[in-house]
Amino acid sequence: MGSGHLRDRAAIAGVGYTPFSANSGVSTLTLAVDAILAALDDAGLTVGDVDALATHRVGDSTPPWVVAPALGVPEVTWYLDQFGGGSVSHSVVGQAAMAVAAGIATTVVCYRAVNARSEFRMGGTGRGPAPVFDVQYQAPYGLLAPSQQFAMYARAHMIAYGTTHEQFGHIAVNQRANAAKNDRALKREPITLDDYLASRWIAEPLRLLDCCLETDGACAVVVTSVERARHLPRPPVLISGAVWGGGDSFLSGTGTDFTVSEAARVAPRLYAMAGAGPADIDVAEIYDCFSYSVLVQLEDYGFCPKGEGGPYVASGATALGGTLPVNTHGGFLSEGYVHGLNHVAEAVSQLRGTAGDRQVPGAEVALSTAQPGYVLAGTSALILRADR
Amino acid sequence: MSAPPRPRPWPDRDSAPWWEAVRRHELLLQRCGHCGTPRFPPRAVCNRCRSRESGWVPAMGTGRVYSWIVNHHAFMPAMAAEVPFAVLMVRLDDADDLFMYGNLVAAGVADLVPGLPVEAVFADVLGDDGEGFTLVQWRPRRRTP
Incomplete structure (x- = not known):
């Protein structure tokens, strides 16, 4: 199989959001419907054009086979209801591109709709743990929340490479500065490194300001063929690379060094498919459930050598105006957390050149990534390109 | 209590x-x-x-601390009274790719250093269903071989 077979076969033609909040007051079905209608409107399409839906969930949302009839979709020819949280977020878009390239679907709406603050908190209230086999070896020790899992690997990175608390802090401070330029962001008040260092411990070495904002909200993107997208109102954003996969987890009995994430495994395939490398990426929207997730992926996607993610973020390289602006919308730490699709949507805005005060000038190629595989094995990512 | x-x-x-x-x-x-x-x-x-x-x-029942967290937030109501508490990720001496979790016992968080040699101990505890069960916990190894 040539890895280039999927390159530039499908495009993102529209993006849509609901407002982000701490309590939406509505069902995840309503959130899904609202985000999808907004994305279709953005794309210049209607419900009558939709023939496929794709989402992912961990028992916390409404599946496509409920959303489709609630929208009044005439006929569904393909759907995807993938189990998983942030690690699969970008694979949903990748699989939509695959369905379009295979001729199985013409217009796929990808959505993620969660009341992740008011109903189903990942931190353990309101629902049980995901039914994965690892949990029996962790929960009895009080180890359950993703922040705790990531703290374990953040510490391992600190031990191996001397990464510091202040370096994690630079990630949080930078993303808040970006969020100040984003009307949609939940947190827009600038923070300083001192504010970061004064924020309370959640699971040491991670503090409150290392953690994403548990958010109620939804985001949707419309995937269609490149040819069709070129006849729609918005400039198409090409899906040049789409990858998902992995191998090791912390209990797979195959891994020995957890300072390297699954991103390192998938990155070569992603770059090969897109015909691009780290130097070609103009802007990166990197899964930031926690600050450490950004740091390790900057290394594992090849923007700096292994172990140098801390100095790299402290250098200012990832700020707006730096060599690789990262999480220009503020990310999950400051915009809001709907498990990845808002990273894809921000990349689309950047490549359309419509990101306003936070626009990266002339951005043509974007990387957007999923949770790098620490909670469930595997990750996913996209390289998106402006159609110029 | x-x-x-x-x-x-x-x-x-x-x-x-x-x-x-x-x-x-x-x-x-x-x-x-x-x-x-x-x-x-x-x-x-x-x-x-x-x-x-x-x-x-x-x-072997022995290993070395690969990483650890000190949990401050009461994620689990059942363990709210125990915060802050440490959770260890221990690399077993049996093989480099075998890891187990556990809490630190018979020592304080200040004693934790990377690679600390530890040994397994068993703790009989009460489960949240009212039944007893046993956990593997870890304490600093008394004599390093």
């Missing part, structure tokens, strides 16, 4: 014998009957050679 109940594990069909051994205060590993690779967590099929033959062998 007795310790509050702990979230109890939910063994699966592969792991039930391992948990039963822990209940007897025995720390076991599976060993592939064909290629001899030790494995944890328990599974029916070897991921090196796909053999379904396996036996249970005693683990």
